[in-house]
Amino acid sequence: EAQLVESGGNLVQSGGSLRLSCVASGFSFRSHWMTWVRQAPGKGLEWVANINQDGSAIYYLDSVKGRFTISRDNAGYSLYLHMSSLRAEDTALYYCARLLRDASIFDSWGPGTLVTVSS
Amino acid sequence: DIQLTQSPSFLSASVGDRVIITCRASQGINTYLVWYQQKHGKAPKLLIDTASTLESGVPSRFSGSGSGTEFTLTISSLQPEDFATYYCQQRRNYPVTFGQGTRLEIK
Numbered sequence: 030e031a032q033l034v035e036s037g038g039n040l041v042q043s044g045g046s047l048r049l050s051c052v053a054s055g056f057s058f059r060s061h062w063m064t065w066v067r068q069a070p071g072k073g074l075e076w077v078a079n080i081n082q083d084g085s086a087i088y089y090l091d092s093v094k095g096r097f098t099i100s101r102d103n104a105g106y107s108l109y110l111h112m113s114s115l116r117a118e119d120t121a122l123y124y125c126a127r128l129l130r131d132a133s134i135f136d137s138w139g140p141g142t143l144v145t146v147s148s
Numbered sequence: 149d150i151q152l153t154q155s156p157s158f159l160s161a162s163v164g165d166r167v168i169i170t171c172r173a174s175q176g177i178n179t180y181l182v183w184y185q186q187k188h189g190k191a192p193k194l195l196i197d198t199a200s201t202l203e204s205g206v207p208s209r210f211s212g213s214g215s216g217t218e219f220t221l222t223i224s225s226l227q228p229e230d231f232a233t234y235y236c237q238q239r240r241n242y243p244v245t246f247g248q249g250t251r252l253e254i255k
Contacts, residue, residue, distance in 0.1 A: 064244075074184075074192065074235055076244035088242045124191055133239035134182050136203070138191035 031056040031137040033125050038142030045115050045146070051108040051125030051139055059083075059103040062128035064135060065110050067121035067144075077123070078110065079133065093119075117148045150174055150238050154247035160255045165226045169250045171219045171236035179215045180240040186249075187232045195234075196221065228254075 037049040049065070065077040078099040079088045087099055098111040108125050122143050126135035151174040161167050171181065179199035184192040194203050196212040199219055209224040223230055231254050236247040 073249045074186075074237070074246040076237075076246070079242075079244070090243050126191075129194075129197065132197075133237075133244045134194065134197045135184075135192070135237075136194045138193075140191055 031127055033127065033137060033139035035123060035125050035139045035142035038123060038144045040145045040147060041115055043115060043117060043146055043148045046111070046113040047115065047144060049110040049112070049123055049125075049142055049144070051110075053106045053108065053127070056127070056137075058101075058106040062131055063099075063101060063108045064126050064128060064133070065099060065108075066124045066126060066135065066138075067119075068124070068141070069118075069121045072121075075121070076133075079128070080108070081131075112144070115144075115146045117146050120144060120146045149243055150177060150241055150245050152236050152238055152245055152247035154234075154236060154250045157248060157250060159250060159252050161226055161252065162255045163226050163228055167223045167226055167252065169221045169234055169236075169252075171214075171221070171247050173217045173219075173238060176216045177238045177240035180238055181212075181214065181219045182237045182239060183212055183221050184235045184237065185230075185232045186235065192235065226252075 032054045035051045064079045080099045096114045100109045122141040124141045127137040129136040153172045155170045181199045183196040186192040200212045211222045234250045
């Protein structure tokens with residue numbers, strides 16, 4: 030059974046940086062696209078970024094382009110999200126998830142890690 | 149960007165009721181529509197992909213239909229464990245977008 034566990038969330042000041050990690054187990058990590066999706070407190074889901082199996086194809090939400098970087102380490106079964114120039118509106122629970130069949134169908138999710146940006 | 153609008157945003161229903169949630173897309177997305185269920189404090193769970201394909205392990209009381217710009221999620225007979233928030237999501241184009249959610253509560 031696929032398992033994903035995020036970490037790295039914290040309280041950070043506006044303009045600061047943070048790196049989120051997601052460790053995968055129970056499936057062939059190198060065979061799947063991966064994603065980050067976030068959810069602001071009491072709000073809906075918002076897609077952040079996708080990365081393909083070898084990191085050669087990456088897509089971002091416009092509002093995070095140039096500030097966030099998604100990356101992966103297949104040998105370490107890990108997905109990352111480096112976030113910089115953080116803003117109050119980036120405050121959210123950040124989920125990593127696995128894509129099904131190379132399509133943006135998110136079939137396994139971690140429990141999330143909370144990022145709080147104080148202004 | 150493709151906007152998804154769910155209706156209703158809030159729904160109060162009873163165990164055993166048939167419930168229909170609608171998701172409308174701002175432009176045609178063929179059948180590239182996905183449905184998730186999210187219970188309070190938990191990660192979303194994939195229910196249906198490609199508009200009508202039920203994921204393994206999802207009860208058959210859930211069904212999805214639609215294509216183009218209008219889609220529905222139907223729960224044929226509500227069970228206590230179905231009270232949750234439901235989201236639609238399009239995968240036709242980047243950016244991937246979600247509907248605002250439909251919160252389903254017990255009447």
